[in-house]
Amino acid sequence: MHFIWKRxxxxxxxxxxxxxxxxxxxxxxxxxxxxxFAGPAANADSIAEVRQKLGLxxxxxxxxxxxxxxxxxxxxxxxxxxxxxxxxxxxxRLPASLELSAFALLFAIGVAIPMGVLAAIRLNGxxxxxxxxxxxxxxxxxxxxxxxLLVYVFYFLLGMAPEPLGRLNEILYTAPPRVTGAxxxxxxxxxxxxxxxxxxxxxxxxxxxxxLFALAPIARITRxxxxxxxxxxxxxxxxxxxxxxxxxxxxxxxxNSLLPISSVMGMVFSFxxxxxxxxxxxxxxxxxxxYAVSAVLASDYAAVQGFVLMMxxxxxxxxxxxxxxxxxxxxRVRFEG
Amino acid sequence: MSFTTLARNTGHAFGENPLTLVAVVILALLLVCALxxxxxxxxxxxxxxxxxxLAPPSLDHWFGTDALGxxxxxxxxxxxxxxxxxxxxxxxxxxxxxxxLGSAAGYLGGWTDRIIGRLMDxxxxxxxxxxxxxxxAALGNNVANIIIATMIINxxxxxxxxxxxxxxxxxLGYAEAARMGGNRTLTVLVVHIIxxxxxxMMVQASLNMGWxxxxxxxxxxxxxxxxxxxxxxxxxxxxxxxFIVSGEWWAFVFPGAALVLAVFSxxxxxxxxxxxxxxRKRV
Amino acid sequence: MTDHLTIKDLGLEFRTRHGVVRALxxxxxxVKRGEIVGVVGESGSGKSVMAYSVMGLSDxxxxxxxGSIVLGGMDLLATKGEALRAIRGREMAMxxxxxxxxxxxxxxVGRQIEDVLMEHEAIPRRDLRKAAIAAxxxxxxxxxxxxxxxxxxxxxxxxCQRVMIAIALACSPSLLIADEPTTGLDVTTQAVIMDLIxxxxxxxxxxxxxxxxxxxxxxxxxxxxxVMHAGHVVEVAPTEVLLSRPAHxxxxxxxxATPTPTSTLDTLPSIGxxxxxxRRDLPPCRFSERCARKLPxxxxxxxxxxxxxxxxxxxxRVPL
Numbered sequence: 001m002h003f004i005w006k007r008x009x010x011x012x013x014x015x016x017x018x019x020x021x022x023x024x025x026x027x028x029x030x031x032x033x034x035x036x037f038a039g040p041a042a043n044a045d046s047i048a049e050v051r052q053k054l055g056l057x058x059x060x061x062x063x064x065x066x067x068x069x070x071x072x073x074x075x076x077x078x079x080x081x082x083x084x085x086x087x088x089x090x091x092x093r094l095p096a097s098l099e100l101s102a103f104a105l106l107f108a109i110g111v112a113i114p115m116g117v118l119a120a121i122r123l124n125g126x127x128x129x130x131x132x133x134x135x136x137x138x139x140x141x142x143x144x145x146x147x148x149l150l151v152y153v154f155y156f157l158l159g160m161a162p163e164p165l166g167r168l169n170e171i172l173y174t175a176p177p178r179v180t181g182a183x184x185x186x187x188x189x190x191x192x193x194x195x196x197x198x199x200x201x202x203x204x205x206x207x208x209x210x211x212l213f214a215l216a217p218i219a220r221i222t223r224x225x226x227x228x229x230x231x232x233x234x235x236x237x238x239x240x241x242x243x244x245x246x247x248x249x250x251x252x253x254x255x256n257s258l259l260p261i262s263s264v265m266g267m268v269f270s271f272x273x274x275x276x277x278x279x280x281x282x283x284x285x286x287x288x289x290x291y292a293v294s295a296v297l298a299s300d301y302a303a304v305q306g307f308v309l310m311m312x313x314x315x316x317x318x319x320x321x322x323x324x325x326x327x328x329x330x331x332r333v334r335f336e337g
Numbered sequence: 338m339s340f341t342t343l344a345r346n347t348g349h350a351f352g353e354n355p356l357t358l359v360a361v362v363i364l365a366l367l368l369v370c371a372l373x374x375x376x377x378x379x380x381x382x383x384x385x386x387x388x389x390x391l392a393p394p395s396l397d398h399w400f401g402t403d404a405l406g407x408x409x410x411x412x413x414x415x416x417x418x419x420x421x422x423x424x425x426x427x428x429x430x431x432x433x434x435x436x437x438l439g440s441a442a443g444y445l446g447g448w449t450d451r452i453i454g455r456l457m458d459x460x461x462x463x464x465x466x467x468x469x470x471x472x473x474a475a476l477g478n479n480v481a482n483i484i485i486a487t488m489i490i491n492x493x494x495x496x497x498x499x500x501x502x503x504x505x506x507x508x509l510g511y512a513e514a515a516r517m518g519g520n521r522t523l524t525v526l527v528v529h530i531i532x533x534x535x536x537x538m539m540v541q542a543s544l545n546m547g548w549x550x551x552x553x554x555x556x557x558x559x560x561x562x563x564x565x566x567x568x569x570x571x572x573x574x575x576x577x578x579x580f581i582v583s584g585e586w587w588a589f590v591f592p593g594a595a596l597v598l599a600v601f602s603x604x605x606x607x608x609x610x611x612x613x614x615x616x617r618k619r620v
Numbered sequence: 621m622t623d624h625l626t627i628k629d630l631g632l633e634f635r636t637r638h639g640v641v642r643a644l645x646x647x648x649x650x651v652k653r654g655e656i657v658g659v660v661g662e663s664g665s666g667k668s669v670m671a672y673s674v675m676g677l678s679d680x681x682x683x684x685x686x687g688s689i690v691l692g693g694m695d696l697l698a699t700k701g702e703a704l705r706a707i708r709g710r711e712m713a714m715x716x717x718x719x720x721x722x723x724x725x726x727x728x729v730g731r732q733i734e735d736v737l738m739e740h741e742a743i744p745r746r747d748l749r750k751a752a753i754a755a756x757x758x759x760x761x762x763x764x765x766x767x768x769x770x771x772x773x774x775x776x777x778x779x780c781q782r783v784m785i786a787i788a789l790a791c792s793p794s795l796l797i798a799d800e801p802t803t804g805l806d807v808t809t810q811a812v813i814m815d816l817i818x819x820x821x822x823x824x825x826x827x828x829x830x831x832x833x834x835x836x837x838x839x840x841x842x843x844x845x846x847v848m849h850a851g852h853v854v855e856v857a858p859t860e861v862l863l864s865r866p867a868h869x870x871x872x873x874x875x876x877a878t879p880t881p882t883s884t885l886d887t888l889p890s891i892g893x894x895x896x897x898x899r900r901d902l903p904p905c906r907f908s909e910r911c912a913r914k915l916p917x918x919x920x921x922x923x924x925x926x927x928x929x930x931x932x933x934x935x936x937r938v939p940l
Contacts, residue, residue, distance in 0.1 A: 017459030140601035145593035242709030274466025308471035
């Protein structure tokens, strides 16, 4: 418990840094921030109005305090394109993105870890070569290109996948009543198996495309960590004590590999949250990424800034969760913490 | 490392992993395209042809044509310069700035170290591609800012690497001896320490090139930076994507394949160079 | 007493990138029930390689070319897979040097003992904890109930080695192999650990093979000593005989290089020359290149064993 508090405290400087950087990006750059916030269609009057409203004519430090105050109240400004408060826009769309990322992560972990383990157990065997080839190939394919290839093969050629146009074919199905905002989960809550299957079908290709890119680092580290544990002294002890192979592999070798594996999760989350934007674009997925792309293209400044801030906070929280999980795996971290 | 061991490792790296050699050949090819693309390309990459819209690959147009009847092969070739150029500029900038900041942090320590370290931590606190989007949005939507954004998100890797290496070497015998010999701080750093950390940083850089290409292409895929009709792989994939549902695959596949090939080769080269420098680190 | 462990003419090779290393050649030794036999030699002499091949834990690159290893009438080299696993930990157990890394760092030590018990003994689940604590108690760990919940990093090196011994002895094996069990421990702890190993061997009529580079240590705790050099056994004798009347020049040098209470580091001679490269074709006596007494006939095969007394044999043409 003590460790968790300490770790929580350690995120404060990161959060603070993130807030300062997003503030600087929007307020302290060359050019007129008021013009940015007012949008491309603004005239001199509306720019002046925005400047007045956002306090952009005051000293930077005062602006910063206001900015922090606004953030504390959840005030991210209004989107120029939707006319809604940015926070509301983001909260509406976030579950879709999280659903996609979560499925991608599950896919990546579910494939990469067994693959890395197998490669390490059968070092230099066919599984190992296959693992290395897959890792090399996955690391070279841009996510958006994989997504498009999968659409071409599984939608156009094979007709197995549904049309890649969003989260649910709303002509055939109605979205389930919103509870979590993730269609698959909400459909299960509503007990509507048909919608569940339909929304899951929409999810498969984007989740795989997104997951494939995250797969490479996880498989690589799993293999390396397993090799290290398998050649360790304590695995030798376990073998010399005649423990069953499954116990040697999982309770001894694999459990000890989890800590290094958890250490690459930060990078994996960074990949996922970033590539999410690209995949949402490819599959017409109505999440925060697609929202941010249209905001950037429309110079909808408040929306972009809100998106960047939200992703950074999400990323910090995810890393926090991984760190806390790592302490459950490894007692040493709790003490050294 | 002596010259003979380097030579032996080179032979070893190529012999052990012929893929490194393949990577070098592909990269040479890409380099030729980047330098002389305009002359090699069979057609003008911008000339439209209303009579040959979305023509499939043929002897006339090896890679087919796009929605405006432009020759895709020519566009893929000509785009090489922009794609590699963006990635290379970004990596070179990160390399230079990261080396400077990291060396300063590692050598001077104290507050310099703390401030630079905190700055890098802050950059790393963002999902990097998202930060790049934010930077492009803030600085303005053009190619130069794509490069700057890619440079910034790569910066922490170089900076941390240089800092760690300089920090280790600061107190080693040769640096100590140089200091005692009355050399100034900057001289010791530039003449005696930095040359020793350049080779491992070059490996980092070549491993990083593939990633930088992916980032820059990703940004242009979502419509940032490069504007049509400029040929660029990311934007060409994005343009070609609209025709997937009607089965015209060549419009997105060829530029995408060019991207994959480039990234793949840089990754392989990086792996090969790493083995060359330190055969023990092979994973 | 009958022979419990018999190694006969064991030959083992390593395939490496740079050629075949003949790590063991014609290695023979026996250990009787309840006897403590020391295997002594420099690092690289093949003593650990031999120990690992008894346990069936040899490196993947190792290949046993000839010979046999028999434990209590069972041919260990013919025993594979599940059958071998069932013997390991129950009939034969091993303890290692650097006990801290030899224990699973993220598992409570009590659980690690339970793992072995669960595998080899028919103990009901609810009694496992009690049995593990009893095992800790047998190796004289103070406050075993509390230590059960400790992780290796919370224990001292000596304490970790006791836990290792508790794991090894949990199922009362008939053979214990101790590979440099006191390396890295401080001197007082060394004595405590070695006393513990000796007492347990005596109590349990357990055959013990003590692998060590320290002839002094072997002299203090072993009944008989086997001296190994470059993959050969060069001399076998009861401890008193070996210490007082060494017959192989290598044994003599080892003895001279062993610190005594009166010697200092400066007066301690070191063994001249290096271990030969085991990838080359070697003369019948692998010590000949380092030997001051070498004669021309030393290079003529075969190299016979010389029997000085029924239990003292030496592999030298011109024993001391």
